[in-house]
Amino acid sequence: MLKGLGAGAAAALFTLAAPAAAQPMAQSAPAPAQAPTPPTIERAQGEEMIKGMFAQVDANHDGVADAAEQAAVLEQVKAQGAPETALAAIRRIFAEGTGPDGKLTLASFTKARMTAFDKADTNHDGKLDPAEQEAARVAAEKPKS
Secondary structure, eight states, rough: TTTTHHHHHHHHHHHOOOOOOOOOOOOOOOOOOOOOOOOEEHHHHHHHHHHHHHHHOOOOOOOOOOOOHHHHHHHHHTTTTTHHHHHHHHHHHHHBBBOOOEEEEEEEHHHHHHHHHHHHHOOOOSEEOHHHHHHHHHHHHHHOO
């Protein structure tokens, strides 16, 4: 489950960009290296990424990510050190596509995530550039009222 993905990468895929981790700086510490700029994500590429993530959440590969599979993902991401903001974002994303039976299908998950992709694509060019990804990350971190 979530093979090859660290906590940040898993959160990035779910929220379009990983939450930044603030680290205190000692006065004598050198300036931190600039984080690499994320690549632009084409819409079709984003959809394939979403389907790949769903395949990893759907542990038994029956086309449905039930409550137990969703909980297992959250536990794994938490164990990898994900901040609570990332866990909350993943919970919210699961809830967006989960039916009253507590199950999440590939179709509902893809639809919910592609809706988020389209909303984040503010210039409507079918791509998420680094600035759009950052704006989506910031928006995802804001508490929902």
